[in-house]
Amino acid sequence: MPGIMHDSVVVAYEECTLSEEQHQARATHPGFWRTVVAYVRRQRVRRLQSMSSLSHVSRHPMEMPMERLARENLTLYLRVLTGV
Numbered sequence: 290m291p292g293i294m295h296d297s298v299v300v301a302y303e304e305c306t307l308s309e310e311q312h313q314a315r316a317t318h319p320g321f322w323r324t325v326v327a328y329v330r331r332q333r334v335r336r337l338q339s340m341s342s343l344s345h346v347s348r349h350p351m352e353m354p355m356e357r358l359a360r361e362n363l364t365l366y367l368r369v370l371t372g373v
Contacts, residue, residue, distance in 0.1 A: 352360075359366040367373075 355366070358369070
């Protein structure tokens with residue numbers, strides 16, 4: 290079975306210095322980093338609020354349909370459960 294990689298193909302790489310490929314750094318406008326920090330803080334607060342609302346759901350689990358049937362109509366629930 291032939292191999293996936295053929296050794297007969299040789300690829301030549303050119304040497305290049307790092308300074309040739311670096312782009313000039315751009316200056317940011319005043320207040321840029323303050324805007325970034327404010328955005329991150331808002332996202333953190335929103336995430337914490339959403340997590341607290343999710344914990345509210347875990348304290349109040351959803352009622353399953355059979356539980357509701359047992360609570361509202363006990364005789365029908367017992368008939369379904371026993372197969373009568």
